[in-house]
Amino acid sequence: MLIITPHLQVQESEFEWSYARSGGPGGQNVNKVATKAVLRWNVTNSPSVPDAVKARFCAQNRGRLTDEGVFFTSSDTTRSQLRNKQECLDLLAALLLAATKLPRRRVKTRPTRGSKERRLKDKRERSFTKTQRQGPKDD
Numbered sequence: 001m002l003i004i005t006p007h008l009q010v011q012e013s014e015f016e017w018s019y020a021r022s023g024g025p026g027g028q029n030v031n032k033v034a035t036k037a038v039l040r041w042n043v044t045n046s047p048s049v050p051d052a053v054k055a056r057f058c059a060q061n062r063g064r065l066t067d068e069g070v071f072f073t074s075s076d077t078t079r080s081q082l083r084n085k086q087e088c089l090d091l092l093a094a095l096l097l098a099a100t101k102l103p104r105r106r107v108k109t110r111p112t113r114g115s116k117e118r119r120l121k122d123k124r125e126r127s128f129t130k131t132q133r134q135g136p137k138d139d
Contacts, residue, residue, distance in 0.1 A: 002089055004096045010048045016040040017085065022076035036076035037084035039092065044069030049096070057099035 002010040019034040043054055043065065057071075064071055075087040111119075 002093055004093050005100060008049065008053070008096065008100060010041075010046065010092075010096070014041060014046055014048065019081060022079075033079075033081075035079055035081045035084055036074060037081060037088050038074040039072070039085075039088040041071045041092065042069060043071050053096070053099050056103075057096060060099055061095055 001012055002015075004010070016039070018038045018040075020036045020038065021031070021034050022036040043049070043057060046054070049057070058065060058069065061071065064073060066072060071092070073088050073091055075084040075091075077087065078084055
């Protein structure tokens with residue numbers, strides 16, 4: 001079971017694991033051992049995650065989701081299949097934890113009088129600069 005918060009836990013049975021040979025250096029170990037871990041998790045059909053968290057998770061991780069709503073990640077950084085699997089779970093836990101936090105509401109503010117005056121002064125100066133660039137007008 002993947003525990004994100006005391007109230008949010010994902011069952012291990014929801015995950016689909018596959019393993020492949022890792023690329024890169026590593027000698028003969030790379031050629032004979034499938035250490036790359038690939039995690040697939042169907043977010044949209046998961047009963048463990050509340051709908052609000054699912055929506056935020058999908059919005060924040062669009063690049064990692066398929067069109068069917070399946071989250072996909074892989075890890076091949078270590079030579080151990082178990083550690084690569086744990087890295088995938090750690091990444092998923094971090095992303096789910098980020099999705100549990102509600103975004104802060106924006107507090108509407110008004111521009112100060114000084115900022116309005118500075119903006120208008122800059123506009124006047126820019127306008128004057130551009131009018132100076134124009135040639136004489138023939139009537």
